[in-house]
Amino acid sequence: MTQDEMTDTNDGTDPTANAAADTPDPSGDPLVDQSIDVEGTSTTEQTSGTARTVLESRNLDVYYDDVQALNDVSLAIPAKQVTAMIGPSGCGKSTFLRCINRMNDLIDSARVDGELRFEGKDVYDDDVDPVALRRRIGMVFQHPNPFPKSIYDNVAYGLRVQNQTENMDEKVERALKHAALWDEVKDQLDKSALDLSGGQQQRLCIARAIAVDPEVILMDEPASALDPIATSKIEDLIDDLAEDYTVVIVTHNMQQAARISDKTAVFLTGGELVEFDDTNKIFENPENQRVEDYITGKFG
Numbered sequence: 001m002t003q004d005e006m007t008d009t010n011d012g013t014d015p016t017a018n019a020a021a022d023t024p025d026p027s028g029d030p031l032v033d034q035s036i037d038v039e040g041t042s043t044t045e046q047t048s049g050t051a052r053t054v055l056e057s058r059n060l061d062v063y064y065d066d067v068q069a070l071n072d073v074s075l076a077i078p079a080k081q082v083t084a085m086i087g088p089s090g091c092g093k094s095t096f097l098r099c100i101n102r103m104n105d106l107i108d109s110a111r112v113d114g115e116l117r118f119e120g121k122d123v124y125d126d127d128v129d130p131v132a133l134r135r136r137i138g139m140v141f142q143h144p145n146p147f148p149k150s151i152y153d154n155v156a157y158g159l160r161v162q163n164q165t166e167n168m169d170e171k172v173e174r175a176l177k178h179a180a181l182w183d184e185v186k187d188q189l190d191k192s193a194l195d196l197s198g199g200q201q202q203r204l205c206i207a208r209a210i211a212v213d214p215e216v217i218l219m220d221e222p223a224s225a226l227d228p229i230a231t232s233k234i235e236d237l238i239d240d241l242a243e244d245y246t247v248v249i250v251t252h253n254m255q256q257a258a259r260i261s262d263k264t265a266v267f268l269t270g271g272e273l274v275e276f277d278d279t280n281k282i283f284e285n286p287e288n289q290r291v292e293d294y295i296t297g298k299f300g
């Protein structure tokens with residue numbers, strides 16, 4: 001079993017993990033149970049370039065029992081851009097991603113210190129409902145994990161859970177178009193999702209994640225199980241998605257990070273964020289010698 005299989009918290013049987021939906025929420029999408037105005041309480045005024053900051057970690061530490069997986073990580077993720085997390089295996093990339101929508105809650109030994117702010121609100125505050133959070137911050141995993149249902153029902157899943165059933169056909173079509181899958185499946189929406197190819201299944205999982213209209217999409221090595229053609233389709237899609245969503249992607253493929261991301265965060269051993277900057281800067285002229293050694297292939 002690989003590290004990623006061991007640490008993948010979603011085995012495909014948790015229907016809430018990917019559809020980011022669990023209970024109906026007729027009031028919209030607040031993070032908290034009561035009607036606290038999350039937007040209005042925003043304290044995150046910091047910007048990154050010209051883009052607004054959507055997610056921000058401050059001095060984030062994560063431990064699994066007494067093993068420290070992230071060490072004092074502070075970074076600000078800009079809206080409607082692609083931010084890539086790169087670094088060698090075990091440096092904490094998946095851990096960081098799972099902090100953002102509190103998927104680490106599902107790991108008993110995980111403990112989080114420091115702050116992780118989404119639209120200025122600390123997602124670890126007591127009044128934050130993780131289910132509501134995951135509705136606004138969807139996730140796509142390394143191995144495509146469609147439900148054993150039809151293509152249509154996969155995309156409709158989160159909408160049904162949220163009782164957003166009016167104009168369902170249109171919403172399903174829009175999500176499939178947005179995920180660049182519609183043309184391939186429009187005549188077979190009743191077919192089982194499990195009969196699709198791996199690349200199509202992954203685009204279906206992306207359609208399922210965006211059907212409920214999240215603000216952020218987290219992707220943990222979404223193309224690493226796919227062939228080069230399917231990978232290239234996912235990369236094109238990620239570029240399109242950033243027009244509407246904030247995308248945070250973990251990849252161990254440095255060329256992929258260089259191709260698709262606006263910002264790159266480099267994590268190195270010990271869960272340390274060593275450098276975070278515009279992707280061009282990281283790949284052309286990094287400040288840190290260890291980052292240069294890593295991206296030029298001297299280790300990792």
Ligand SMILES: Nc1ncnc2c1ncn2[C@@H]1O[C@H](COP(=O)(O)OP(=O)(O)O)[C@@H](O)[C@H]1O
Binds near residue numbers: 007064087094
């Ligand atoms: N569920 C878990 N239980 C215990 N340790 C874990 C778990 N998930 C990750 N770790 C440990 O945390 C560190 C960071 O892992 P991870 O975030 O998966 O790194 P990456 O995604 O960069 O490969 C590693 O030392 C790993 O062994």
Ligand SMILES: [Mg+2]
Binds near residue numbers: 004094095
């Ligand atoms: Mg990982």
